[in-house]
Amino acid sequence: MDKIPLTVDGKRALEEELRHLKSVERPNVIEAIAVARANGDLSENADYSAAREKQSFIEGRILEIGDKLARAEIIDPKTIQSDKILFGATVTITDEDGKKIRYQIVGEPEADLSKGKISVTSPIARALLGKKEGDEAVVRSPKGDIAYEVAEISYH
Numbered sequence: 001m002d003k004i005p006l007t008v009d010g011k012r013a014l015e016e017e018l019r020h021l022k023s024v025e026r027p028n029v030i031e032a033i034a035v036a037r038a039n040g041d042l043s044e045n046a047d048y049s050a051a052r053e054k055q056s057f058i059e060g061r062i063l064e065i066g067d068k069l070a071r072a073e074i075i076d077p078k079t080i081q082s083d084k085i086l087f088g089a090t091v092t093i094t095d096e097d098g099k100k101i102r103y104q105i106v107g108e109p110e111a112d113l114s115k116g117k118i119s120v121t122s123p124i125a126r127a128l129l130g131k132k133e134g135d136e137a138v139v140r141s142p143k144g145d146i147a148y149e150v151a152e153i154s155y156h
Contacts, residue, residue, distance in 0.1 A: 002071065003071055003073040004072050004073065004107055005073050005075055005087050005107045006068075006072045006074055006106075006109065006110060007074075007075060007076070007088055007104075007107065007110065008075075008077075010106055010107050010110030011069070011074050013110060014065050014068060014069055014072075014110075015069065017061075017065060018062065018065045018069070021061060021062050021065070022062060025058050026059075026062075029051055029058055032047070033055065068109050075088050076088075077089065077090075077104075077156065078156060080155040081155075082155070083133070083153065084130055084131065084132055085105070085128045085129055085130060085131050085150065085153055086129065086130075087107075087120050087129075088104070088106070088155060089105050089153050090102065090103070090154045090155070091103055091104075091128055091150060091152070091153055092150075092151045093128070093137070093148040093149065094148065094149045094151050095146070095148055096146070096148075100151060101148075102116055103116050103117070103118045103124070103125075103128075104116060105118060105119075105120050105125045105128065105129070106118070106119065106120065107120060108120070123139050123141065124139050124148075127139045127148075132150065132153070133151065133153055134149070134150060135150045136148070136149055136150075137149075137150060
């Protein structure tokens with residue numbers, strides 16, 4: 001059973017989603033199924049089919065989150081003291097054009113590029129791990145190699 005690295009915030013977000021699914025979404029879909037059943041013939045009832053499909057998704061997601069939480073290895077970036085890029089680091093990098101980009105390296109379940117959170121398994125994170133400020137990280141991409149300079153590393 002492989003451990004899944006998660007930040008404290010990532011664990012909290014999964015726990016909140018699980019709570020919401022169990023206390024809000026699950027009861028809502030059970031109610032929708034009951035209403036659809038009351039409408040008669042289930043074989044041609046689109047509302048019933050849609051509600052059952054949604055129920056299946058919710059139950060699957062509950063199992064998936066439960067599994068991730070059971071296998072989670074919680075890492076608090078605030079406790080890390082390192083001058084190297086490790087899991088949980090917030091890193092500012094500069095591309096070849098001088099553009100600064102900021103990422104936090106997080107576990108796969110909490111990765112969200114729109115929030116600047118990249119998975120520890122992503123190509124850019126793998127290229128950054130172990131680097132120090134001033135080091136160059138080369139990311140291999142389909143368009144060719146892309147070089148970044150590590151401008152700043154923080155753990156907060």
